Amino acid sequence: MSGFELVGKLLDPVSRADPYPLYAEFRARGPVWVEEMSTLVVTGYRDCETLLRDPRLSAERWRFFQDDQAADPYPPDAPPSVRRPWFLSLDPPDHTRLRRLVSSAFTARAVARMEAPVARLVDDLLDRASGRDTFDLLPGLAGTLPVTVICRMLGVPQADERLFHHWSARLTRLLDGFSAPDDGNGETPEWVSGTVELHRYVNELVADRRRSPRRDDLISELLAAQDGGDVLSHDELVSTIVLLLVAGHETTVNLIANGVLALLRHPGQLAALRADPGTAAAVVEETLRYDPPVQLTARVADRDLLVGKAKVPAGGLVILLLAAAQRDPAANPDPDRFDPGREQVRHLGFGFGPHFCLGAPLARLEGRLALAAFARRVREPRLVADPPPYREHINLRGVGELLISHAGITR
Structure with missing residues (x-):
């Protein structure tokens, strides 16, 4: 089977429930150059770890898919911030500057302050599910917790949190990033309208915070963030807030559900x-390795390079199959076994190098508290369907529903 045929199998929804045997086929071949796509698929752990910090690879992967003839999907009156790339898709010096400014507000201390509120929210969500013999973990816990947490960190009014749930769901396909999110029916794709609505709301939220500053929320901290006199512009701030919401939500949903x-x-x-x-912390780390919420990432070669025996020309795409790399036996012995007690867990679940995920401490906190509470409070839980149904996403692979029966949820 050719590399192109393997990619076709990866795209097939049939593979969504268990792509790991397919990843093993990729890994057995080493780096695979797919001529039809001008793409190198990399699956070895050492190769992925090395390439994630290789300055010859650009995170500005939109350049590979850019079509000079493509029409701007956004309406003329859309906020300018919708056209600004997220900083995770930028290279130095732009990425370095924006990350430094954002990280000054997104500190470990701020995340530590969230532990008690997050624990209360987890318990509240399980309390709501306690009156039913069967509940869906997504709306019941995994899908609700992360967006509620980030909304409250940002200082979004609680009455508006439901809007963010809706927008985040509509924008997930855009964040998935593996294929162009086009509905194909000639109408404006849902992610376009959702993006515009979310940016308009965040623009208003930021303007309100400028008029009436608060000191106990993340937007106020980002407004105050500066480094050597440098500050976030208005559009940079709005784009960053949208990124924190969408990226921080979907990945943590999958982390909790997969765990x-x-x-x-x-x-x-x-x-x-x-x-x-x-x-619980060890369970989170093993989940990130065994069944990660982000399956892959991509880079564009700035110049010709050699990966193993595979040659990548300048401008070629490099897909790093992180989920495959983490089951590389050279990195993790007996990799297909779920074992939170293993001596060392090596994973790239939050990336590696200069683009390591800023939200990793918050995701770990939410995952740890949610999994510990589920184990402690839900009596005799059972899957209603195994495998459960999966959504269409390839990269942000996750269940569409996780129905669980139980013998009761304790206080």
Whole structure:
């Protein structure tokens, strides 16, 4: 089977429930050059780790797909911020500057302050599910927790949080990034209208915060962020807030859902977590390795380079199959076994190098608290359907529904 045919199988929705045997086929071939796509697919752990910090590869992957003839999808009256690239898709010095400004507000101290509020929110969500014999983990916990947390960190009025749930769901396909999000029916794609609506709302939110500053929310901290006299422009600030919402939501949804799914498929590990909630952090790290919320990332070669025996010409795309790399036996022995107790967990679940995820501490906190509470409070949980249905996303691969039956949810 050719590399192009393997990519075709990867795109096939049939592979969504379990792409890992397909990843093993890729990995057995080493770096695979797919001529039809001008793309190199990389699956080895060492190769992926090395390439994520290689300055010859650009994070501005939109350049590979850019079509000079393509029409601007946004209406003329859309806020200028919709056309500004997210800083995770920029290279130095732009990426370095924006990341430094944002990280000065998105600190470990700020995340640590969230532990008690997040724990209360997790318990509140499980309380709401306690009156039903069966509940869907996505709206019941995994899908609601992350967007509520980021909204409250940003200082979004609670009455408006439901809007952010809706916008985040509509923008997820855009963030998935593996294929062009085009509805193909000649109408304005849903992600376009959702993007415009979200940017308009955030523009108004930022303008309101400028008029009436607060000191206890992330927007106020980002407004105050500066480094050597440099500050975020208005459009940079709006674009960053949108990124924090959308990227921080979808990936953490999948982290929590994938962790619960793995625990339900491995009752012994669920029992171990229930007996010792302190192991929840290890369960999160193993979930990030075993079934990560982000399956791949991509870079564009700025110049000709050699990866193994594969040659990549300047302008070629390099797809790093992180989920495959993390099951590389050279990095993690017995990689197909879900084992939170393994001595060392090597993963690239938050990336590596200059683009390492700024939101990693918050995602780890939410994952740890959600998984520990699920194990402690939900009695005799069982999957209603295995495998559960999956959404169409390739990169941000996750379940569309996770129905769980149980014998009760304790206080």
